[in-house]
Amino acid sequence: MAIDLRIIEGEYLRDLLDQPQALENTLQSLDRPKELLTLAARLQRKKFQRIVLTGMGSSFHALHPLNLQLIGHGFTAIMVETSELVHYKTRFFDPKTLIVAVSQSGQSVEMLRLAEVNGKRSSVIAVTNTPDSPLGKHATAALCTHAGQEFSVSCKTYVAALMALKWLGDILCQRDARQSRRELKHAPGAVAAYLADWKDYVHQLAERLNCARHLFLVGRGASLAAVGTGALIVKESDHFHAEGMSSAAFRHGPMEMLSEETFVVVFSGDDPTRKLNHRLLADIQQEGGRAELVGETAALNCFRLADHSSSIRPILEILPIQMITLALAARVGREPGKFERATKVTTTE
Template identity: 45%
Template sequence: MSLSFEKLQGTYLNDLLAQPAALRRTAESLAPEPALEAVAGNLRAGRLHRVVLTGMGGSYHLLTPLHLRLTAAGFDSILVETSELLHAMPALLHPRNVVLALSQSGASAEIVRLIEHEGPLYLGVTNTPGSPLARKAHAVVFTQAGEEGGVACKTSVTALVALDWVARHFEAGLLEKWDPSRAADAYLSRWREHVAALVSQLDGVERAFFTGRGPSMAAAGLGAMLQKEAAHFHGEGMSSAALRHGPFEMLGPGSLAVVYEGTVGRNLNIRLVDDVRATGAKSFLCGPSAEDGPFRLSEANPVLELLPAQMLSLAAAYRAGREPGKFERITKVTDAE
């Protein structure tokens, strides 16, 4: 299909294509953080009790891989939206707990309210030095996403690299930096081809589902959110198992499901693709085993898994005649609870 790619030009596309450079900068900037190692030691010794991971919107979804890794390493980890933490679970803001907050601005309404609470030991991951979160936190890991014009993309992928760095301070082993920039660059070098293919695949599609298991839950949640933010196209993100419990009734012509192959329950995810197609819906496996095209990834990791969802948001915006990523009702930083 021949597309007029000029329709997609703008801040969002520029930010998407700048992701590999942002990933490289972030990986290069990372340095060992003794304060994180000390926190891990105090948790192991029982002087601190649990780790509470918190964020809002996309930040909440991005914390899933860290939550799983901390749990696997033997730490008591809980993942909760910041608003729920404040209003429904304030008992977690205990002096023996560690609260790690992820916020690209470090200044969203809930984060500012959170750090007003004295008691827990705060850790931060943010793109904004000098922000309220950066000033309050006992230790901070900064991303190097640079300026971002609207819908989060550079800040999302760089946050995953920063959170991986945090995880390595808590796990036994060497501190090795993770830099997926080369793989991201290779995928995005074909962005026109990917978008053109997806514009065709969206023919007749009214809604999209994004599903995965384990670390892929980050892409499932944020991938759906991207469609709404960047293209005003309805998407839902959930676990692959959850799709079978209720939402499966919605499937059929007019539906599209992106199922992340991932590293957990791979065979179950592959079978889900076939079962979704049997309803008359379109379904695509996203990962190394996918057919060549926009859903084929060189490896299954949370950063690369976000890229096809970004391409789908461009395609959805193109079909709707919208400028992708242009905010109409919200702003970059949410300042109201």
């Protein structure tokens, strides 16, 4: 299928191509503020009974890798959408709870409500792109990304948040800061190397997604960050039906939707469940379904990830889905990422 790339060469694409710089700027700014180290020391001394991880949209999905890291280290970590936390789970607001709140703007309506409901009962660690925002001012400690201004759909703020959250997790789990920085420093270059071939990927995907009307993104573990965020940005960018869920959940019903009009993206993911994800891919294809793998051994170039440590894999995993947003837009001749009903900052509950 012949497509014209000029329609997609707007602000959203510029934000996508700016992701390596956003990551580099964030990496250079990462520090270990005194307030954060104090909270980490209190956590080690068991002064907190639980860590509540909260956000909305892609900020919420970005918390999946941190959630697993904290649980793996022995902490009690709970992911809760902020909209649910402030209305239905308010008993979490007490001095024994450490809250990690993620918000690009730091001023969405849910973050304003969190500050109001919490008062000063729980200590709050903010991860935000806007340090002087209401969330930044309310927080006990903050890590700031340096992604710059973003046009609409979360992309460079999302990958920068993933980097900051990995840094935060390493601080809370008392990993060596030099090792953390060594791992994270590979992210800007790896993202730049992938994005160098974006035009080829868009053409490849525009052809591959022919006749697709339903898109499913499935994975396990830390890949749930890309699964959730990917489905969200496809809907936002392209007004195209997309669902994100665990690979296991896909077997519990959605398998019935396999057809020529359904396309499934399976994330290979980390070692513990990689074989299970590959088996799902094989089962879908055996049933005549359309599916492709995202990972280091993917068949398609656009879905193949460079072989790096698990520290930066969540950052790399979102890139092929960003290419899908461009391809879907190019297929129908619309500018991707241009909001018609939504706004960059959600101000209504």
